[in-house]
Amino acid sequence: MAEPMSELRLDPFTRRWVVTGKRHVLPDVHDYGDACPFCPGNERMTPPAIRESRDPTGAWTARVFHDRAPLFRVEGDADRRAEGMFDLMNPIGAHEIVVETPAHGKTLTQLSDSQTANVLELFRDRILDLKKDRRLRYVSVFKHQHPPSPALAGHAHSQVLGSPVLPYILEIELRWSREHFRKHERCLHCDALEQELSQGTRLVDRTEDFVAFCPFGSRWSYELWIVPARHASSFENDMAAPGRTLALAPFLKSCLHRVESISPSVHMVIHTEPNLQAWKPAEDWWKFVPEDYHWHIEIQPDVEGRRMYLGPEGFHFNPIPAEQAAVVLRALDPELEPIPET
Numbered sequence: 573m574a575e576p577m578s579e580l581r582l583d584p585f586t587r588r589w590v591v592t593g594k595r596h597v598l599p600d601v602h603d604y605g606d607a608c609p610f611c612p613g614n615e616r617m618t619p620p621a622i623r624e625s626r627d628p629t630g631a632w633t634a635r636v637f638h639d640r641a642p643l644f645r646v647e648g649d650a651d652r653r654a655e656g657m658f659d660l661m662n663p664i665g666a667h668e669i670v671v672e673t674p675a676h677g678k679t680l681t682q683l684s685d686s687q688t689a690n691v692l693e694l695f696r697d698r699i700l701d702l703k704k705d706r707r708l709r710y711v712s713v714f715k716h717q718h719p720p721s722p723a724l725a726g727h728a729h730s731q732v733l734g735s736p737v738l739p740y741i742l743e744i745e746l747r748w749s750r751e752h753f754r755k756h757e758r759c760l761h762c763d764a765l766e767q768e769l770s771q772g773t774r775l776v777d778r779t780e781d782f783v784a785f786c787p788f789g790s791r792w793s794y795e796l797w798i799v800p801a802r803h804a805s806s807f808e809n810d811m812a813a814p815g816r817t818l819a820l821a822p823f824l825k826s827c828l829h830r831v832e833s834i835s836p837s838v839h840m841v842i843h844t845e846p847n848l849q850a851w852k853p854a855e856d857w858w859k860f861v862p863e864d865y866h867w868h869i870e871i872q873p874d875v876e877g878r879r880m881y882l883g884p885e886g887f888h889f890n891p892i893p894a895e896q897a898a899v900v901l902r903a904l905d906p907e908l909e910p911i912p913e914t
């Protein structure tokens with residue numbers, strides 16, 4: 573008997589969406605044992621590429637393909653439905669892997685600026701492409717980086733999730749950004765940025781274009797955020813301006829490098845505006861998002877026992893206040909190892 577398809581269920585008590593049920597494994601992918609599927613020469617071990625960037629010799633420098641056990645799938649339709657008082661739908665969408673370099677064992681911080689800019693370009697491309705699908709309300713781009721190992725985890729990569737619902741944290745961020753805007757007619761992030769710049773105690777680094785600081789209410793020890801200095805709600809549209817990815821690349825690498833010095837296990841996520849073109853029940857749902865939301869990157873090191881800090885009672889416990897974390901992160905030498913162009 574065929575396995576039942578996984579479902580997207582809404583927990584009505586917290587209004588969180590949960591993908592439940594067995595993930596479908598793509599039929600044309602086999603297990604190749606210990607070989608790294610992300611290394612050049614092993615492309616047959618992954619689903620076919622959706623996008624590739626290539627160097628002048630024709631060799632790929634970054635590749636995007638579907639995850640072999642996707643959380644969200646393109647086929648079918650959302651089929652929003654009820655089961656008594658409960659809401660559910662099909663987990664339609666996309667789940668893609670971005671391999672950021674052909675070099676095994678290198679992290680994003682070890683790539684050249686132009687290669688990092690290239691990866692940011694690919695993120696932008698995937699977000700814009702998936703947002704053409706009006707069934708999808710959000711596209712997440714994130715990275716779970718673990719200490720280098722001979723296996724897959726050691727190969728720099730990120731994940732892209734296109735989903736018919738908003739991730740919980742985005743839902744919350746959008747709600748409070750809108751609330752702040754409604755009261756003050758100003759962007760919450762722009763206001764916070766102004767205060768961070770004037771107080772300075774939580775600032776870690778800044779350029780003309782970007783600011784990095786430890787947020788006042790840091791949930792994780794040594795959490796570091798990168799925020800564009802000028803208001804912009806959409807990462808993908810902001811990065812379209814000439815030279816923008818090349819401006820962000822060295823800044824992102826140096827921020828990641830500081831956090832990697834605390835722990836080689838790092839979680840990174842880009843928070844950008846939802847898909848404003850998506851189908852939604854009311855046209856004015858996200859009317860003020862371009863003014864009230866501000867894209868940013870959150871970087872969180874997985875310090876020892878980090879998971880213990882979130883108790884089952886739902887509070888975050890962070891033993892290191894943001895001001896103290898900022899002192900440590902500021903002092904870390906941001907100089908990167910010179911790596912030749914790949």
Ligand SMILES: [Zn+2]
Binds near residue numbers: 610611675677727
């Ligand atoms: Zn590899």
Ligand SMILES: [Zn+2]
Binds near residue numbers: 759761762763802
């Ligand atoms: Zn703003």
Ligand SMILES: [Zn+2]
Binds near residue numbers: 745843868870
């Ligand atoms: Zn955020």
